[in-house]
Amino acid sequence: KNSTSDYIEVDELEKAPQSEQKKWEKDQMASAVFKFGAKDASKGDEYELLLEDQIDFIQALQMPGSKDKLKKEPELTEVEMKKLTIEETKRSLPIFPFRDDLIQAVQEHQVLIIEGETGSGKTTQIPQYLHEAGFTADGKKIGCTQPRRVAAMSVAARVAQEMGVKLGNEVGYAIRFEDCTSERTIIKYMTDGTLHREFLSEPDLQSYNVMIIDEAHERTLHTDILFGLVKDIARFRPDLKLLISSATLDAQKFSEFFDDAPIFRIPGRRFPVDIYYTKAPEADYVDACVISILQIHVTQPLGDILVFLTGQEEIETCQELLQDRLRRLGSKVKELIVLPVYANLPSDMQAKIFDPTPPGARKVVLATNIAETSLTIDNIIYVIDPGFAKQNHFNSRTGMESLMVVPISKASANQRAGRAGRVAAGKCFRLYTAWSYKHELEDNTVPEIQRINLGNAVLMLKALGINDLVHFDFLDPPPHETLVLALEQLYALGALNHHGELTKLGRRMAEFPVDPMMAKALLASEKYKCSEEIVTITAMLSVNSAIFYRPKDKIIHADTARKNFNHLGGDHLSLLNVYNQWRDTDYSTQWCYENFIQSMKRARDVREQLVGLMQRVEIEIVSNINETVNIRKAITAGYFYHVARLSKGGNYKTAKHNQTVTIHPNSALFEELPRWILYHELVFTTKEFMRQVIEIESKWLLEVAPHYYKPKELEDSTNKKMPKTIGRTTMTD
Ligand code: CDP
Numbered sequence: 001k002n003s004t005s006d007y008i009e010v011d012e013l014e015k016a017p018q019s020e021q022k023k024w025e026k027d028q029m030a031s032a033v034f035k036f037g038a039k040d041a042s043k044g045d046e047y048e049l050l051l052e053d054q055i056d057f058i059q060a061l062q063m064p065g066s067k068d069k070l071k072k073e074p075e076l077t078e079v080e081m082k083k084l085t086i087e088e089t090k091r092s093l094p095i096f097p098f099r100d101d102l103i104q105a106v107q108e109h110q111v112l113i114i115e116g117e118t119g120s121g122k123t124t125q126i127p128q129y130l131h132e133a134g135f136t137a138d139g140k141k142i143g144c145t146q147p148r149r150v151a152a153m154s155v156a157a158r159v160a161q162e163m164g165v166k167l168g169n170e171v172g173y174a175i176r177f178e179d180c181t182s183e184r185t186i187i188k189y190m191t192d193g194t195l196h197r198e199f200l201s202e203p204d205l206q207s208y209n210v211m212i213i214d215e216a217h218e219r220t221l222h223t224d225i226l227f228g229l230v231k232d233i234a235r236f237r238p239d240l241k242l243l244i245s246s247a248t249l250d251a252q253k254f255s256e257f258f259d260d261a262p263i264f265r266i267p268g269r270r271f272p273v274d275i276y277y278t279k280a281p282e283a284d285y286v287d288a289c290v291i292s293i294l295q296i297h298v299t300q301p302l303g304d305i306l307v308f309l310t311g312q313e314e315i316e317t318c319q320e321l322l323q324d325r326l327r328r329l330g331s332k333v334k335e336l337i338v339l340p341v342y343a344n345l346p347s348d349m350q351a352k353i354f355d356p357t358p359p360g361a362r363k364v365v366l367a368t369n370i371a372e373t374s375l376t377i378d379n380i381i382y383v384i385d386p387g388f389a390k391q392n393h394f395n396s397r398t399g400m401e402s403l404m405v406v407p408i409s410k411a412s413a414n415q416r417a418g419r420a421g422r423v424a425a426g427k428c429f430r431l432y433t434a435w436s437y438k439h440e441l442e443d444n445t446v447p448e449i450q451r452i453n454l455g456n457a458v459l460m461l462k463a464l465g466i467n468d469l470v471h472f473d474f475l476d477p478p479p480h481e482t483l484v485l486a487l488e489q490l491y492a493l494g495a496l497n498h499h500g501e502l503t504k505l506g507r508r509m510a511e512f513p514v515d516p517m518m519a520k521a522l523l524a525s526e527k528y529k530c531s532e533e534i535v536t537i538t539a540m541l542s543v544n545s546a547i548f549y550r551p552k553d554k555i556i557h558a559d560t561a562r563k564n565f566n567h568l569g570g571d572h573l574s575l576l577n578v579y580n581q582w583r584d585t586d587y588s589t590q591w592c593y594e595n596f597i598q599s600m601k602r603a604r605d606v607r608e609q610l611v612g613l614m615q616r617v618e619i620e621i622v623s624n625i626n627e628t629v630n631i632r633k634a635i636t637a638g639y640f641y642h643v644a645r646l647s648k649g650g651n652y653k654t655a656k657h658n659q660t661v662t663i664h665p666n667s668a669l670f671e672e673l674p675r676w677i678l679y680h681e682l683v684f685t686t687k688e689f690m691r692q693v694i695e696i697e698s699k700w701l702l703e704v705a706p707h708y709y710k711p712k713e714l715e716d717s718t719n720k721k722m723p724k725t726i727g728r729t730t731m732t733d
Pocket residue numbers: 093116117118119120121122123124125154155157158354373374375376377378
């Protein structure tokens with residue numbers, strides 16, 4: 001049972017003998033919980049209610065010694081008030097004393113593994129050190145990859161600032177659909193996926209003197225593949241310096257992979273972090289987060305809070321709940337600045353998390369996994385960790401890939417906790433029990449390459465001329481069946497011939513930095529004479545979750561506005577409606593505001609890029625807006641795997657594997673229930689939901705994928721909609 005291990009620090013948990021634990025527990029019970037409650041009762045009902053809700057937390061916060069420990073630390077306000085100059089900040093980073101050693105090590109070795117705790121200055125400083133040491137003297141670049149878009153952008157901005165140059169000149173970044181570099185750029189941050197694509201145009205990375213594969217521990221699919229690619233390049237280009245930089249203890253593994261490359265360790269500097277667990281599992285962790293934030297805010301000394309949530313929607317919910325409660329508390333509490341950060345957040349908003357907190361106030365950052373290692377926010381003293389993250393999972397048996405919220409690993413949990421101890425002793429509140437930490441969390445996160453669809457990666461590798469994927473130099477090889485399935489899918493899409501070689505179509509598909517299915521739909525739009533529409537739809541889908549804005553206090557208005565865009569052909573067409581109406585207002589911001597639409601500027605940027613790529617593969621942009629059948633056929637030509645047919649009870653079954661799936665309630669087709677539908681993606685919450693669906697006719701499948709579907713599999717091709725009068729519960733197939 002979990003009852004004995006609540007609120008014990010992880011280290012203690014491993015070693016404390018039973019008797020000691022019992023004694024400790026008794027101390028806990030006798031501690032000042034009730035005094036605490038009474039003391040603050042005068043502050044008002046709202047507050048007292050919170051205390052009741054979260055009595056376990058109060059207990060944790062009142063843990064004997066924890067208060068004293070905090071007292072001994074320098075007053076946090078002082079830390080905050082002391083604004084360092086850029087130069088002082090640079091000198092204060094743990095990496096700074098090792099500057100010269102590091103430069104020397106790079107000069108002496110071609111490949112170097114760098115290990116240093118998050119926040120030690122690897123990402124921002126190493127490129128600058130190497131630049132200062134002359135590694136860019138000949139005009140060639142230092143490249144640095146990041147698994148996340150936000151990190152690439154914000155780190156580049158920071159380094160440009162430190163160097164006193166304009167972002168996009170000497171220091172720039174490149175991410176998918178956005179290139180903020182110039183001829184003058186010598187330090188270039190980019191996502192790992194972007195470098196992956198750069199190999200297509202520059203297979204030997206000739207324009208770089210140094211390549212840093214950063215955040216290697218994240219083990220994203222692209223980073224994993226880059227390992228194999230850069231290892232190969234290093235053999236041909238003895239002048240290219242290769243740095244693999246990692247925050248955790250995988251360094252040994254990286255070293256072995258890179259022929260025993262030396263490891264350069266930057267000693268960590270970390271303050272202790274007390275870890276607390278909840279007594280019982282939290283049913284609603286977003287709510288628990290809100291309560292914990294307030295709890296910390298009213299009971300704990302100043303110092304900023306970092307909260308880990310799984311995605312934009314959750315962050316928005318949390319933000320609204322929190323702001324609502326803060327409003328009700330009014331001037332009873334100090335100022336609390338609430339700042340979200342997630343991938344789709346506009347970059348000026350993202351930048352706000354780095355602004356210093358004003359004296360006397362506290363900041364709370366609501367972040368996705370992005371803040372686990374990629375971004376370092378100064379002055380974080382408190383971390384709240386609900387223990388979940390969003391991950392893509394691919395089932396190679398059913399060929400289904402689904403985004404789902406999953407428990408994090410112990411390694412992740414400890415990284416998150418570590419974020420609290422950078423500037424002073426910190427506290428991490430885990431919204432799960434010590435028991436589940438110990439028994440339910442995996443030790444390490446499974447690398448992406450072993451759990452996602454490899455279609456994209458395989459297409460890229462084939463385009464690079466790497467034909468024998470089974471013998472590609474993987475750090476950890478993907479499961480054989482996933483690789484085979486990717487090959488099969490690419491074959492069905494027409495990207496590979498039956499020898500597994502890239503076809504002409506496949507080569508054109510590889511030009512697009514999108515999923516192979518999407519690339520195929522883009523190319524198919526030529527035949528169906530609707531490239532204009534498919535380009536728009538693709539752009540909209542690539543920012544999709546962020547388009548419809550749904551503020552808590554205006555949900556009805558927002559939903560009504562959204563419904564006005566609905567197209568009965570399906571959600572792709574609704575998105576097309578949104579874009580075209582916006583275009584017709586001459587891209588009006590006011591229009592977006594009135595219609596609860598956001599992120600359109602990004603959609604427009606993406607769209608422009610896509611138009612450019614279409615020109616590169618010589619597809620004319622032509623419009624065929626009134627022929628939605630053609631538009632839907634073009635989409636089907638790419639997404640014919642993602643097809644489901646209506647089954648009992650308003651559910652659907654996937655066409656090939658008979659898996660149960662359901663239309664997402666947000667869909668325009670949620671109540672329509674067409675017989676055959678195509679979905680863009682699956683999201684698993686309580687069940688497998690299909691997000692973004694269109695109605696199709698089964699006979700189109702034979703037209704667009706005759707080698708994949710047999711008429712018999714699609715025998716019901718009447719294509720009539722089910723009469724609406726038949727309720728979903730009585731419906732039979
Ligand atoms: O890569 P690593 O985790 O070792 O550290 P880093 O990202 O280079 O961060 C070093 C310092 O730069 C931290 O103190 C960050 O707070 C600061 N930084 C910043 O102020 N703004 C950014 N956009 C990125 C980093």
